[in-house]
Amino acid sequence: MTLPAIHIRDLRKTYVVSQQEAGAKAALKDLVHRRTQEVRAVDGISFDLAPGEIVGFLGPNGAGKTTTLKMLSGLLHPTAGEVTVLGHIPWKREKTFLRQITLVMGQRNQLVWDIPAIHSFELNRVIYRVLPEDYRRMLGELTELLDLEPLLHKPVRNLSLGERMKCEIAAALLHRPSIVFLDEPTIGLDVTMQRRIRAFITEYNRRFGATVLLTSHYMNDVEALCKRVVVIHHGRLVFDGDLSVLVQQFTEHKTIVVRLADCEADLKAYGEVVSCLDGQITLRVPKAETARVTGRLLADLPVIDLLIEDPPIEEVIERVFAQGNP
């Protein structure tokens, strides 16, 4: 058995947050005695990642995803629990560890704002001590894969959000890290650019065998990239396994789309009518009754076409979050 690239056992992070109430009286009281509250951002999670795996790390805002990524990359000190990345304890921030990882935060940027990205690339080259020939090759590959050629020599502030993100990702990967943490890398990007970044992540993982842990609120990202997902909610692990299993486990309904010759039909008796457009009716039925309802529909009505679908992944995830625990 190979050693896991990332190993997390019973990981916890508790923040102490001071509480303030509105009003002068409360403010005075706070001066004397500041009231604090413990917030358990990460509350005992465990999972491993094998080398070369791409895993989607999901959860609603405030679930503890970013806190976990920061503990994995060494920015945060865990309150309790065990975490190793490539055998290193992240918060010690050893140079050999830092040279092998990267963290891309979709909402933050590391590129120097007012000057062309190539300067930041060159700085990272010397910071990570990348050999000149390796740098040239890597820059060449990244330029080709992300189509950076026209962007490298423009001041970063003049780039569009998508262009900037491509440069951010390139800057973060020039030292060819084997562990890649991506915190919402596609946030705010248009569909084409999202697809572009996704294709790139797949390619990077394939070419360099990198282990990737990715958070995203776009389920398209997750579906396209990750076979396995880890879902957390309120700092606790809710699901860890194949995306298809997650869909199975949390889906209680199927969607049946029927096209009828006679579109006046009332299908309320067969299931919940979600929409009715141009003779195309969408029904939602409990999973267990799918076969029976389909049979009845085909027997009773002049059906032209019929389609059975799983609900969209967004809906499944919403259910997971709403439920908290399976």
Added chain:
Amino acid sequence: MKGLAELYVQQFKTTMAMMFQYRASLLIWMIGHVLEPLVYLIVWSVVATTGGGSVGDYTKTQFAAYFIVLMLVNNVTYTWIMYEFEYRIRHGSLSFALLKPVHPIHSDIADNVSSKVLTLPFMLAIAAVLALIFHPALSPPLWAIALFIPALLLAFLVRFLLEWTLAQAAFWTTRVSAINQTYFVLLLFLSGQIAPLSLMPHPVRILADILPFRWMVGFPVELLLGRLTLTEALMGLGVQAAWVIIGLVLLRVVWRAGVRVYSAVGA
């Protein structure tokens, strides 16, 4: 070492590119650095004229020499790290610095030295123009000129290390501007920026000798003006070296504690 040397060269190129982008603000910044000593120079010249040609042990032309040299020394030793650091912590860009396998101080030193090297020619030109106008009396002995160079470099190091350490206050409080204000007032009076320290009352001079401020600015200026004996100059260099060591120790201790706080409460 080779890796660090490359980092410094690359940071120099980056800083140059940035300064080229910020030409206007750079100009305003330089004007500020010229105006402040110029105002003191004019004020003290007027005081000297009305006081029968001199104040204490300074004549009008010696004041001119003092403040022109001070302007250059201040330009070389000045840092902006306290504002920079607060910004980095507030906007989270420090996180990126912590992810890099190099201590962030190296980029800061390199950036600082680069911008000094790039602005120095302009400051020297301005000093030359001021010299034509104010006729400074400056005739130091050769040994003073020779010792001025290490004194200036040590002054830069003392100031850089202590201000970099002080900047870490941003790890603990969001109100660093109060700390900065206090610091700058002390610096203004005790470094010799507002007036030569020899014009200050005796207790202030003792305080200035004990605290680090004089060793950041005033000492190299006094040295180049030929106001120190050789013994005083050598002792001064020793005090500066001691402050560099104190600065290094403080920086290490405070930085470690600061990062611990940062990684405990959320980066």
